[in-house]
Amino acid sequence: MTESPVCLADPHLRPSAAPPPDGPREVVILGSTGSIGTQAVDVVTRHPDRFRVTGLSAAGGRLSLLAEQAHRLRVRTVAVARADLAGALREALRALYGAEPLPEILAGPDAAGELAARPCHTVLNGITGSIGLAPTLAALEAGHVLALANKESLIVGGPLVTALAKPGQIVPVDSEHSALFQALLGGTRGEVDKLVVTASGGPFRGRGRAELAAVTPAEALAHPTWAMGPVITVNSATLVNKGLEVIEAHLLYGIPFDRIEVVVHPQSYVHSMVQFTDGSTLAQAGPPDMRLPIALGLGWPDRVPGSAPPVDWTRAHTWEFFPLDTDAFPSVPLARHVGSLGGTAPAVFNAANEECVDAFLAGLLPFTGIVDTVAAVVEERDTVPSGTSLTLPDVLEAETWARRRARELTGTATGAEQEKQEKTA
Structure with a gap:
């Protein structure tokens, strides 16, 4: 990469003494019904003197849990990524709140980003996948501390994220x-x-590629x-x-x-x-308990006592x-190559992988075909080179292309995509 990575997560910026407490720290949790989100809710509910959750977001697959979290935490705002689920979320909340006023409801693909920009101290981004990029950018632009569990947003966003983030503004949660x-x-x-x-x-540790x-x-x-x-x-x-984490470590700490x-x-x-x-x-x-890094991300520069058993x-x-x-697991060297290319290459890598994982889970792609297909997609793409002025449209266009090409290679393309491929063949 030609650009100089910025050391975003800088532990040496830890204050010598914590500032005087002014009440519980206000926190927004994105992806609250997922693995990271549910454990974050566990951390904050056991420390009500330290944290107050003001907003929650989720994709919408577990509406009853999202409503229960909102009611238990008494949040101001609840966001769901699917606009068509706004009514169902309102009904689930009404069943719990009764005659009490409901929290504000945001719905649609931009809801998490809108919530991430709302007033708070820390945004925990626990969304899975590159859809977490927009909320990451929104939280940073608003000046919030970003407890980052959504590694994909840093990896695909690269220079977009580093340009917005101040040193120490991102605290890693992986x-x-x-x-x-x-x-x-x-x-x-x-x-x-x-x-x-x-x-x-x-x-599959210890297995060879053939196995x-x-x-x-x-x-x-x-x-x-x-x-x-x-x-x-x-x-x-x-x-x-692990390949994604190598790229993330490079971006967070500026190590080649x-x-x-x-x-x-x-x-x-x-x-x-x-x-x-x-x-x-x-x-x-x-x-191996994710509540430890979650608590540190939410509480930094202080540790949260009793976050997990020692x-x-x-x-x-x-x-x-x-x-x-x-040889058996070529994903890490491939990720090093992709990270060295920079530009939109990490976005292509990540988007193609997400499509290939879906194809594998659907029984349409062998396990070894996941990384093989991702490598083929990366090889085909002319990426926006490192050192140029990367834009969000560049990233989104590269992701769209990579997803479409991965679906073509795995046989999971839609009818329209297949027709377009045949016309251009």
């Missing part, structure tokens, strides 16, 4: 990047030799450590998720790709490490580390 964020406190920027991102290895060809969706969704949504779980099985390493750690207790120039390595360890050091533990098998 467990790996939260670990790096904490370990980086152990030295200055110039003392960092490399970042070591850990991976559980997913459900992966017949993997079923049910097997891919059986992650040995983490409970996550289907897309992220499949991404963890292909290690695409050749100094970001991936190592397999099946137990998932060491979340990532920072190796310093003197040979010392600092690791952040904790149980490691029990009275018991014996064996923690293993293995090199990554890039």
Whole structure:
């Protein structure tokens, strides 16, 4: 990449003392009914003296849960991504609120972005996928602290996000990047030799490429450590998720790709490490519980006591580390290549992967075909080059093209797309 990455998540900006409390910190949770969102709700409800949730958003697949969260947290605003569900959401809320006034309802594809710009202190973006980009930009433009679990928005948005974000405005919520964020406190920027991102290895650790060809969706969704949504779980099985995290680490901390390493750690207790120039390595360890990085993202610069049970050091533990098998899992080197290209290449990579995961889950694409197809789509696309003035329309156009091309290659294209392909063939 020709541009200089900005160190957005800078742990050294931590104040020497927390500012005087002025009441609970106002928080907006985007993607509140998903895995990250429900755990964030758990964190804030156990600490009402620290946090007050003012707004919630969700895609709309779990309306009853969204309504229950809104009622329990007494939020000001509820947003749903599907405009046609506004009436159903209102009815679900009315069943809980009775004669009490309902919260404001926002509905439609821009609802989460509108909510992210509303007055608050911190926006937790727990949306899955690149649709989280617009809310990320809205939260940053409004000057809010962004607790970022939606890695895709940073990856596909790249320069758009870095241009808006002030140093320290983004606090990472991915467990790996939260670990790096904490370990980086152990030295200055110039003392960092490399970042070591850990991976559980997913459900297929130790299998060769030939053994992966017949993997079923049910097997891919059986992650040995983490409970996550289907897309992220499949991404963890292909290690695409780890490739995305390498790009994210580069953008967050400004470390070149050749100094970001991936190592397999099946137990998932060491979340990532920072190796310093003197040979010392600092690791952040904790149980595989996302409430830890969520609480740190919401509470920074302070830790939130009792966020999750700590490691029990009275018991014996064996923690293993293995090199990554890039032949069986080529997604990480592909992501390094994509990240080095910059421009719209990460958007193409991510969008094509989302389509390929859908095709795999529908039984229309073999497991190994996910990354193979993504690589083919990336190879075909002439991306907006790194160093040019990337725009949001550039990103959206690249994503649209990548999704369409991935559907063509996987045989999941719509009739109109197939007809267009035949005419241009």
